[in-house]
Amino acid sequence: MRSWLLLLPIAIGVLLPRMTLADGILPGAPAADGGVGATVLFSMIIATCLTLASIYGLVWLKQRDAWANVMFSLLAIGTAGMAGCELGMMRSVSTEAFGAMLRGYQVAVWITIVGFVGFVRSYLKTDRVWLGGLVLGARTLTLFPNFIGGAVNVNYREITSLVRIPFLGEGVSVPVGVPNPWMVLAQFSLVLLLAYVTDAAVTCWRLGDRRRAVTVGGGLMVFIGVGITQSILVFWGLVRMPLSASVFFLGMVLVMGFELSRDVLNAGALSKELKAQHRELAHMSRVSAMGVLSASIAHELNQPLTAILSNAQAGQRFLAAPEPDLAEVREILKDIATEDVRAGNVIRGLRAMMKNEPLRRERLDANQIIETVLLLLHAESALRNVVVQKRLAAELPIILGDQVQLQQVVLNLLMNALEAMDALSPGSGCIEVSTDAAEAGWVRIRVSDSGPGIPAEKLAGIFEPFVTTKSAGMGMGLSVCRSIVAASGGRIRANNDPGGGATFTVELPTHRPTVSVA
Amino acid sequence: MSIPARGVVFIVDDDASVRKGLGRLMRSAGYHAETFESAEVFLAHPPADVPACLILDVMMPGLTGPALQERLAIDGSLLPIVFLSGHADVPTSVRAMKHGALDFLQKPVEDHILLQSVEVALERSARTRAESGEIAVIRSRLELLTPREREVLEQVITGALNKQIAATLAIAEKTVKIHRAQVMRKMQAGSVAELVRLAARAGIGPDAG
Numbered sequence: 001m002r003s004w005l006l007l008l009p010i011a012i013g014v015l016l017p018r019m020t021l022a023d024g025i026l027p028g029a030p031a032a033d034g035g036v037g038a039t040v041l042f043s044m045i046i047a048t049c050l051t052l053a054s055i056y057g058l059v060w061l062k063q064r065d066a067w068a069n070v071m072f073s074l075l076a077i078g079t080a081g082m083a084g085c086e087l088g089m090m091r092s093v094s095t096e097a098f099g100a101m102l103r104g105y106q107v108a109v110w111i112t113i114v115g116f117v118g119f120v121r122s123y124l125k126t127d128r129v130w131l132g133g134l135v136l137g138a139r140t141l142t143l144f145p146n147f148i149g150g151a152v153n154v155n156y157r158e159i160t161s162l163v164r165i166p167f168l169g170e171g172v173s174v175p176v177g178v179p180n181p182w183m184v185l186a187q188f189s190l191v192l193l194l195a196y197v198t199d200a201a202v203t204c205w206r207l208g209d210r211r212r213a214v215t216v217g218g219g220l221m222v223f224i225g226v227g228i229t230q231s232i233l234v235f236w237g238l239v240r241m242p243l244s245a246s247v248f249f250l251g252m253v254l255v256m257g258f259e260l261s262r263d264v265l266n267a268g269a270l271s272k273e274l275k276a277q278h279r280e281l282a283h284m285s286r287v288s289a290m291g292v293l294s295a296s297i298a299h300e301l302n303q304p305l306t307a308i309l310s311n312a313q314a315g316q317r318f319l320a321a322p323e324p325d326l327a328e329v330r331e332i333l334k335d336i337a338t339e340d341v342r343a344g345n346v347i348r349g350l351r352a353m354m355k356n357e358p359l360r361r362e363r364l365d366a367n368q369i370i371e372t373v374l375l376l377l378h379a380e381s382a383l384r385n386v387v388v389q390k391r392l393a394a395e396l397p398i399i400l401g402d403q404v405q406l407q408q409v410v411l412n413l414l415m416n417a418l419e420a421m422d423a424l425s426p427g428s429g430c431i432e433v434s435t436d437a438a439e440a441g442w443v444r445i446r447v448s449d450s451g452p453g454i455p456a457e458k459l460a461g462i463f464e465p466f467v468t469t470k471s472a473g474m475g476m477g478l479s480v481c482r483s484i485v486a487a488s489g490g491r492i493r494a495n496n497d498p499g500g501g502a503t504f505t506v507e508l509p510t511h512r513p514t515v516s517v518a
Numbered sequence: 519m520s521i522p523a524r525g526v527v528f529i530v531d532d533d534a535s536v537r538k539g540l541g542r543l544m545r546s547a548g549y550h551a552e553t554f555e556s557a558e559v560f561l562a563h564p565p566a567d568v569p570a571c572l573i574l575d576v577m578m579p580g581l582t583g584p585a586l587q588e589r590l591a592i593d594g595s596l597l598p599i600v601f602l603s604g605h606a607d608v609p610t611s612v613r614a615m616k617h618g619a620l621d622f623l624q625k626p627v628e629d630h631i632l633l634q635s636v637e638v639a640l641e642r643s644a645r646t647r648a649e650s651g652e653i654a655v656i657r658s659r660l661e662l663l664t665p666r667e668r669e670v671l672e673q674v675i676t677g678a679l680n681k682q683i684a685a686t687l688a689i690a691e692k693t694v695k696i697h698r699a700q701v702m703r704k705m706q707a708g709s710v711a712e713l714v715r716l717a718a719r720a721g722i723g724p725d726a727g
Contacts, residue, residue: 295605296605299604299605302605302626303533303535303536303604303625304535305625305626306536306539306540306602306604306625306626306627307533307535307536307538307539308539308626309539309627309628309629310540310542310626310627310629310632311539311542311543313543313546313628313629314539314542314543314545315542315546317543317546317629318546328542332542335535335538338535339535342535379605382532382577382578383605385579385582387579
């Protein structure tokens with residue numbers, strides 16, 4: 001969705017060096033020989049790392065418990081800093097500037113390692129905490145000789161001169177100087193880090209998560225091993241090449257980024273599957289409700305069919321009379337048409353409840369939803385000898401949602417209310433269904449019954465699955481109601497009325513027409 | 519309507535369109551139809567003094583069809599009932615029939631089936647009305663008899679001879695003859711056989727008394 005962000009590093013990688021060459025934004029001197037290979041490569045590393053850091057940082061902002069994401073961002077920022085300092089060093093023309101860059105470089109490495117340990121801790125979760133603490137402690141210690149004491153930085157006591165060597169087609173500076181013995185501590189911390197990640201990867205492998213052990217643990221081990229080797233060789237003056245650990249750390253960043261994106265994709269697939277299951281559950285619950293109502297719905301259909309048949313046959317008899325009363329026959333035909341429409345409405349309502357179609361977000365009138373449900377429940381309430389009273393607001397704002405699912409919510413609530421009437425003596429039960437828009441921005445639907453109410457100990461968890469007050473209930477109806485209402489951006493609650501009985505309140509947000517962006 | 523009314527058909531159904539349709543069907547077949555939206559409204563209506571029957575819905579808010587049937591039976595009504603149900607289960611229909619329903623039909627119902635039931639119901643209504651009229655006449659004649667004449671009547675219908683009756687009642691045979699002539703005259707019976715029939719109609723059997 002934000003894939004265009006990935007084009008950013010390429011753009012920066014191409015543009016930044018050109019701007020640098022022209023305006024001197026980056027520190028240091030432009031290469032005398034005109035080559036830009038190193039500048040382009042390291043600019044791209046910086047851009048890639050910063051882009052990934054911002055993407056996963058955004059994920060963390062929306063999902064504060066995604067600690068692996070924030071640690072990854074830290075690691076990527078640190079790596080970007082390393083790449084920046086490395087580039088700065090390569091382009092340095094004075095030993096002072098080089099030394100300062102290297103000091104800053106140590107801070108970037110520190111950030112990277114904090115992010116690294118934090119990532120292993122929060123993502124693999126198989127590490128030894130004390131070992132991680134040791135790594136961080138050792139690395140933090142190296143910052144003291146870096147900034148305090150007479151040395152230029154933790155790596156060099158002093159830098160005597162800079163030598164220009166070719167690197168990636170570009171002339172770059174490498175230092176000549178006296179190594180600082182404290183550098184051993186820095187390199188020891190890197191070895192500890194390698195041990196830390198190796199240990200975590202091995203434990204991960206033993207616990208059976210071999211894929212993660214190989215991709216994350218193995219990948220990190222390789223890149224960190226190569227990075228350590230290079231820095232040891234360079235700083236002790238064994239090999240003359242510019243420091244480019246960030247290239248290997250970029251490898252780690254990419255490995256971790258790949259892992260995290262797999263998780264994001266998995267989570268996406270999982271949530272899609274969950275949604276599909278929710279829909280399936282809602283559908284099953286509807287079908288079973290229709291099964292419960294089948295006898296009364298058949299009766300509801302029988303009425304118009306009976307009226308149609310007797311009207312039609314009466315019409316035939318009237319027409320067979322010597323002087324047919326045509327006015328009467330006309331009336332009969334009109335009534336037949338009306339009754340046919342009535343039967344059709346019942347069947348349409350039934351079919352809508354039975355079908356399993358993808359959810360829609362349509363503009364709906366809450367009153368219409370209630371009328372449709374009452375049509376399906378008419379015979380059922382008559383059978384149970386319960387009066388359902390309507391108190392519907394004359395004008396309601398439009399709400400957004402799936403018509404069938406919201407009908408299901410109302411149907412479930414009304415069926416529960418009808419069943420609650422079983423506890424009362426026949427004919428004494430009363431149910432009221434009402435709508436209003438008392439609170440701005442919300443449409444409220446309330447279903448109240450005069451039944452025994454909800455037992456106090458069950459009231460709090462009444463919307464949880466498998467919680468039921470019925471002897472033969474599965475406890476799914478209200479749970480389904482809650483997920484439907486939540487999916488429509490609404491809320492649902494239950495309470496017992498002071499005068500006895502229970503009230504269920506559903507509040508749905510009204511549709512605010514938005515100006516579409518052309 | 520040019521067709522003469524052949525009896526009153528009461529229709530009790532909570533569904534207005536069904537009431538209207540059934541009412542039309544009855545009128546098209548030459549009956550006079552009266553519709554009621556509930557059992558309660560029907561009960562408030564004075565009973566008909568012409569041959570009549572009741573087409574009754576089973577499932578209704580308030581008093582249901584079977585409940586109305588029970589109420590009518592308690593009131594001693596002789597109105598034949600044809601149940602018309604959209605939701606007929608076997609126990610309900612069996613109970614209705616046991617309690618004297620004439621028929622138990624399913625909605626939607628074909629006109630010839632319903633009209634046949636209505637025809638039978640109206641015939642039965644006419645007959646029970648006639649019978650109840652005849653019984654009332656016999657009862658009024660019985661009331662004219664003296665206690666002794668009543669005793670003689672009870673003996674005569676068992677087929678006893680005058681001599682036997684005289685012995686049983688400890689009276690003279692001549693007196694029995696006089697009482698017997700009075701009974702035949704008051705009961706307006708031409709023969710002993712007719713006297714037996716009249717007595718049976720009024721619920722006095724050979725074993726009675």
